[in-house]
Amino acid sequence: MNISILFGASSYEHEISIVSAITMKKVLKKSELTFIFIDKDREFYLIESSTINSKLFSSGQYKKCKKLTLKQGGFFTNRIFGDKIVSTDITINLIHGRDGEDGKMASLMEFYNIPFISPRLEASVISYNKLYTKLFAQSIGVSVVEYQHLSKSDERLLKLSYPVIIKPVRLGSSIGVSIVKDKSELDYALDVAFEFDNDIIIEPFIDGVKEYNQAGLKSDEWELSIIEEPQKEEFLDFEKKYMDFSRDSTVISASLSKEIEVKIQNTFKKLYDPLFLGSIIRCDFFVVGDEVLLNEINPIPGSMANYLFKDFEDILDRLSKNLPKERNIVIDYQYIHSIQSAKGKSNL
Amino acid sequence: MNISILFGASSYEHEISIVSAITMKKVLKKSELTFIFIDKDREFYLIESSTINSKLFSSGQYKKCKKLTLKQGGFFTNRIFGDKIVSTDITINLIHGRDGEDGKMASLMEFYNIPFISPRLEASVISYNKLYTKLFAQSIGVSVVEYQHLSKSDERLLKLSYPVIIKPVRLGSSIGVSIVKDKSELDYALDVAFEFDNDIIIEPFIDGVKEYNQAGLKSDEWELSIIEEPQKEEFLDFEKKYMDFSRDSTVISASLSKEIEVKIQNTFKKLYDPLFLGSIIRCDFFVVGDEVLLNEINPIPGSMANYLFKDFEDILDRLSKNLPKERNIVIDYQYIHSIQSAKGKSNL
Numbered sequence A, B: 001m002n003i004s005i006l007f008g009a010s011s012y013e014h015e016i017s018i019v020s021a022i023t024m025k026k027v028l029k030k031s032e033l034t035f036i037f038i039d040k041d042r043e044f045y046l047i048e049s050s051t052i053n054s055k056l057f058s059s060g061q062y063k064k065c066k067k068l069t070l071k072q073g074g075f076f077t078n079r080i081f082g083d084k085i086v087s088t089d090i091t092i093n094l095i096h097g098r099d100g101e102d103g104k105m106a107s108l109m110e111f112y113n114i115p116f117i118s119p120r121l122e123a124s125v126i127s128y129n130k131l132y133t134k135l136f137a138q139s140i141g142v143s144v145v146e147y148q149h150l151s152k153s154d155e156r157l158l159k160l161s162y163p164v165i166i167k168p169v170r171l172g173s174s175i176g177v178s179i180v181k182d183k184s185e186l187d188y189a190l191d192v193a194f195e196f197d198n199d200i201i202i203e204p205f206i207d208g209v210k211e212y213n214q215a216g217l218k219s220d221e222w223e224l225s226i227i228e229e230p231q232k233e234e235f236l237d238f239e240k241k242y243m244d245f246s247r248d249s250t251v252i253s254a255s256l257s258k259e260i261e262v263k264i265q266n267t268f269k270k271l272y273d274p275l276f277l278g279s280i281i282r283c284d285f286f287v288v289g290d291e292v293l294l295n296e297i298n299p300i301p302g303s304m305a306n307y308l309f310k311d312f313e314d315i316l317d318r319l320s321k322n323l324p325k326e327r328n329i330v331i332d333y334q335y336i337h338s339i340q341s342a343k344g345k346s347n348l
Helices: A014-027 A055-059 A104-113 A122-128 A130-139 A184-194 A240-247 A256-273 A302-308 A311-318 A334-341 B014-027 B054-058 B105-113 B120-129 B128-139 B183-196 B238-245 B258-272 B303-309 B314-318 B334-341
Strands: A004-006 A032-038 A046-049 A064-069 A074-077 A092-093 A148-151 A164-168 A176-181 A199-204 A210-218 A224-230 A281-288 A291-298 B002-008 B032-040 B044-047 B066-071 B076-077 B090-092 B148-151 B164-168 B178-180 B199-204 B209-220 B223-227 B281-288 B289-297
Touching: A004 A014, A004 B044, A004 B334, A014 A055, A014 A240, A014 B334, A046 A074, A055 A104, A055 B334, A064 B066, A092 A311, A104 A122, A104 B044, A122 A130, A122 B120, A130 A199, A130 A291, A130 B128, A148 A281, A164 A184, A176 A184, A176 B209, A184 A199, A210 A302, A210 B223, A224 A256, A224 A302, A224 A311, A240 A302, A240 B090, A256 A281, A256 A291, B002 B014, B002 B148, B014 B054, B014 B238, B014 B303, B044 B076, B054 B238, B090 B105, B090 B314, B105 B120, B120 B128, B128 B199, B148 B281, B148 B289, B178 B183, B209 B303, B223 B258, B223 B303, B223 B314, B238 B303, B258 B281, B258 B289
Parallel strands: A004 A032, A004 A092, B002 B032, B002 B090
Antiparallel strands: A032 A046, A046 A064, A064 A074, A148 A199, A164 A176, A164 A199, A210 A224, A210 A281, A281 A291, B032 B044, B044 B066, B066 B076, B148 B199, B164 B178, B164 B199, B209 B223, B209 B281, B281 B289
């Protein structure tokens, strides 16, 4: 299989997208890989798999690579006499944060008719915005962690009891996130979060809550990953974050009662189908008593959460053969023909 | 002002977008207009304002016009030695339905850094999907018409009393909409709606309910249109629909109590700000007793609801000078530099 990997872009998570992309080279050993880098100015570059490493980007050397243009059917290298398509079977959107998770990349792929793996447009907007995720989950009967929404212009009136966790509504990877233990820490934490977004969400910080991650997808059948209990740290420093986005070896299943395991799996399926068809997502759940609460949806998890699956490459292959199809719309100008033949509509 | 108008695209409302675009030529008399047509295969064509008429499209003659490519900063004509930008001050997204209202066009404009008038990405997804519109409105305290959601695979179990109105979740312009008076009509109406969408919404059909349309926007200040009481017809045939998308003369204000007028205006403002900044939308409200209920948001109303404003061209000009700005993200590779200088990360 020839796989194109899109990464980078104008996002706070630009750099960890590079880490994710480089990790895929270690994970996808049987496939032929083509890397398409989007720089901060949103120009596309074709990166040879053999040359990819982080310095290529941090040094600006990527600018010597071939530039690409997006046109119907794919990415093209520009040549004076006839542009040439970058041939590929499937394109993976591996852009974390803005441009990748917010729906822009899904829009581009759908508009230009490029088969791709990633949440579609609606799914992107719903999962990128933590407020919309809550509304969506509640509307389909999935419980969520209690929350309060605050806009930049709102009065800073806290309705929850301390400690709380403050998150920008539209970012991932813990960017702009703070745990606030009492009132004295509130203003600074809000200032930090509002640096990144005009909307923030406040949730109770439940110390020691059981957290479980479930990744999965639906190809011709359900492919659910093992459930992981992630290591708990109040803050991830850059090395830990790097580890998180460059993981490539399978982890061990969390030890869970069969009942909770099934509850987590069923909740995942409820959230995924049909909104997230075509994508591999990771849902992070809290378990309180015997209740499963959605904490967050990771629409494009670091290194695609490959480490949670047994045979990731095989799963990718099957997903790429079972992508949701866009509805075919016939445009036959019947309506305009009718108007044209109606009286007095000559000005059309 | 030089205005580019985007219209057409792969949408059930492709043809009425053509009608809307041609109408803008009559409305925007002081501006220089450039028309950019997107055909059903999603190729871009530059249409000279002097040659635009409906036959150009229904006959396929538009294919002789110059093809355009979207690149950073704008649309370009392809030339062997250096592509040339189509110069413009502002681009108006006048694509009704899919591609235009669903968020794809907003994504393209944002990604390629083109100043544009239309709902942004999130606003598009929220208003294009009638279910999400309900969730959003309720979350900010705006009352909506009662509803039931049904997916194609769901059991056809009606929870509301007849008569009801059935609508595909993602379409406008009354496409696929039926009024169902009793059980005998239900299956056929559902079949029709599911022809167009996998999700439908069922609402009580309130015969004789007072309906009011309010258009508006926020530039440097609020610009609210007059409130119209639209003419009621159970079904709009093609001539009526045509009239609706080609209206270019100001209508008369509805006669309303001051109290209800202010309620409608305030509800509009609540819905619009900040989600819909950068766009001109029309909200359709029902008034039951003294309660104002949101019926629908028209993110890209026919001919931009110009007929509801006193000086539409002036308003457009002010809006184009007060567009929401994208957040600037600095990418400095600090994180990658740190990893590179950390021990044992040489494989990055």
